Amino acid sequence: QQVWNIVRQADHPSLGVLLDSFHTLSLKGDPSAIAEIPGDKIFFVQMADAPILAMDVLEWSRHFRCFPGQGEFDLPGFLAPIIKSGYTGPLSLEIFNDGFRAAPPRANAADGLRSLLYLEEKTRQRLAEEVPSMGNADILFATPPASEYNGIEFLEFAVDDNLGAKLSHWLERLGFVKAGQHRSKNVSLLRQGDINLILNSEPYSFAHSFFEAHGPSLCATAVRVKNSASA
Structure with missing residues (x-):
């Protein structure tokens, strides 16, 4: 909210908000107010999941982030108000942990793509329950019908x-x-x-x-x- 207040008061076309799920959810922030930010003023969105741990936030962030769906954060609850705002830009994965640094990049990339599709599907389901008439939820992934x-x-x-x-x-x-x-x-x-x-x-x-x-x-x-x- 503080960042958005600064961006709103500056009122400059080249100044916008960058949102990071870990920074918000690790500090137990409420993401619902994000829906009030105009979508065109959200310039970038970074997603990361994590297990719930009682430890220093910096160490937690550097060593225990994981792909969406692999931790305990409510990431659909974070992304849903972003979509409600009208944001249609990219979703970035900002993941720091020792296992990913040692893993093959191709496997990490495939795992990351699956996690984003999973997150989009869960967010789409959340929005369908909260705002059935919402149009721009169609930009999110929906699982195709099961093959015969x-x-x-x-x-x-x-x-x-x-x-x-x-x-x-x-x-x-x-x-x-x-x-x-x-x-x-x-x-x-x-x-x-x-x-x-x-x-x-x-x-x-x-x-x-x-x-x-x-x-x-x-x-x-x-x-x-x-x-x-x-x-």
Whole structure:
């Protein structure tokens, strides 16, 4: 509110407000008054979630910020009044924590995009409850209808070489036929009609880690859908 009062009194076209969810919510501020700021005077919006911690705010900010939906802040409650104001600009992720600094940038980028879509969807739902007739909520992401489900494509089992050979032998006695072998990995395909079973004994893989934790077990299920992108 203090920042907006300064911007309003200055009344200069090149002066606007930058909003940051962490700075507001970590100090238990009420974001509802943001709706009273004209949207064209909000120049930029930074989003960050965080777990609720009782510690120094600076340390909290530098080491425990996370993507929307991964913490405990009410980020839809922060973004909703911003959209009500008429703001249509970008949403920035300002995330500081040690894990993100060490993680691969491509994985971080994909995770960040998912978190923004999640936040937009939750905010859109919040606005639909509060202001059903609000028009500019359409700029927010809405989940498309679920893609048509057409059955199971394959079941994948985590095994080691010894158990994989035994399971393959048992399945062949039940009428399954070995239909394929991965060209470079210890992964084989057995088929009976429309039933596809994959035996994965590849070392240093997800299946190997799953086997180490659970023994021989189902580690993945693939489903057939009409549109994989929307699914």
